[in-house]
Amino acid sequence: MTAPIPGRWLAAIGAIVTLIALPAIGARATYGARTTADEPQYLLSASSLVADGDLDIGNQLEARSYLPYHEITVDTQTRALDESGRRVSPHDPLLPVLLAAPMAIGGWVGAKGALAVVAGLTAALTAWTANRRFAVDRVAALVAVTGCFAGIPLAAYGTQVYPEVPAALLVVVAVTALTGDGDQRPLSTTVIALAAIIGLPWLAVKYVPVAAVLGLALLGRSRRHPKLIVGILGVAAAAGVIYLRAHQVIYGGWTVYASGDHFESTGEFSVVGTEVNVLGRNRRLIGLLVDRRFGIGVWSPIWFLLAPAVVGALRARRRSSRPDRAPLWLGAAVVGVGWLTATFVALTMHGWWVPGRQLVVVLPIAALFIARWASLSRRRLLVTGSVALIGTANWLWLAVESSTGRRTLVVDFAETSAPFYRLLSPVFPDGIVGGPTHDLGLVLWAVLLAGAVWRSDRSGQELPDPSTDRPQGSEQAPRERVGIFPGRQVVRDSN
Secondary structure: OOOOOOHHHHHHHHHHHHHHHHHHOOOOOEOOEOOOOOHHHHHHHHHHHHHOOOOEOHHHHHHOOOOOOOOOOOOOOEOOOOOOOOOEOOOOOHHHHHHHHHHHHHHHHHHHHHHHHHHHHHHHHHHHHHHHOOOOOHHHHHHHHHHHHOOOOOOHHHOOOOOHHHHHHHHHHHHHHHOOOOOOOHHHHHHHHHHHHHHHHHHOHHHHHHHHHHHHHHHHHOOOOHHHHHHHHHHHHHHHHHHHHHHHHHHOOOOHHHHEHHHOOOOHHHHHOOOOOHHHHOOHHHHHHHOOOOOHHHHOHHHHHHHHHHHHHHHHHHHOOOHHHOHHHHHHHHHHHHHHHHHHOOOOOOOOOOOOHHHHHHHHHHHHHHHHHHOOOHHHHHHHHHHHHHHHHHHHHHHHHHHOOOOOOOOOHHHOOOHHHHHHHHHOOOOOOOOHHHHHHHHHHHHHHHHHHHHHHHHOOOOOOHHHOOOOOOOOOOEEEOOOOOOOOOEEEOO
């Protein structure tokens, strides 16, 4: 095993990520409001839970209780559901439940601060998981995980009022539980993983595909415990029935979108679009990374390391039976399903939000792969730290601009004067403008990334595999030094 990350390091990671998110608490989302789009809806629902004990935001809309954080008239988004005029925001209820206490204590500022703390907790748990489940050197885990969380999109959604970061925390909790030693503590780890999986749809129905992957992994891990599988299936079935029935009663349909005024004429399932062009949405496969305005790699170049990191890890997994490689396929499946959901299910990539919103739920798992990639050599660690600083600089620059009224987080964020973004963005395709030139740009960037993956895989290093290095005639388990810093190497024992 690699040397464990000290508790003070984990606390430092959480504190750093929280502090990097906090400058955007007072940032303006638009020139008419500090929150926009769905954010006021979540805050209104949290306020209703505090004031009335229910999700009916009719009183809050009538009293305009949103004015402290949304100075102009808010888009109600909801319609009267019965003769009493009950109005329920078309958003799943778990986030308002989580924000109710912070709203009661500190208002909208308290709610945003609570989300920043959740981001810090998620980062700390991600670093621990990288170290203890993915066999990542603790220094590499510190650098890579902090770097991923300190830029767009994870830092931005540390204070934006969306379920993205709480959902990311649940995914990390589930992956951490699923990649532990299930034979030693099968019941406790199963309960933790199952609770996290069940919680995801209550944050948003769009997380169901990721929850399904985690659920299948839970069943696969429990294959040696038939009674446990029966219990899992029974609890999952009951949870599904409760979820659907609760939505029928509260929202008037199978999903929360049934209560939305926007879907009254087209139906709740039109949330994915009314004229879905699957071929056109293929552009997002690469556009989510390299789009000039909404590509997460353009804002935080550390995400360009994701493809080489995942491919390299999976190829190494095929060549070795080392136990620390067991979590890799699960992590890749989670990231892949999250990316495909953002590509083919989400209504748009170019939404009324900070770039990368639909990917946030799986990006901490992506950070695990980047941390592992960085741990394989000092050169890779240096590259990871350097590109992480660029992403952090871009985020902090935009956060300050948005807090001083020069820019906003949603309307004109791409007009930021952040030097690194201004320097790099012109070489990326603009999906909003579109056309043959920018489509060709997507193709060229796809080729470049494929070449980078190939080159990285050809020249990459791999941690030594003790199972192949046993001296002949020796019953002593081999001991290998696997750290990447002098004085910090640790002994790995194949037993």
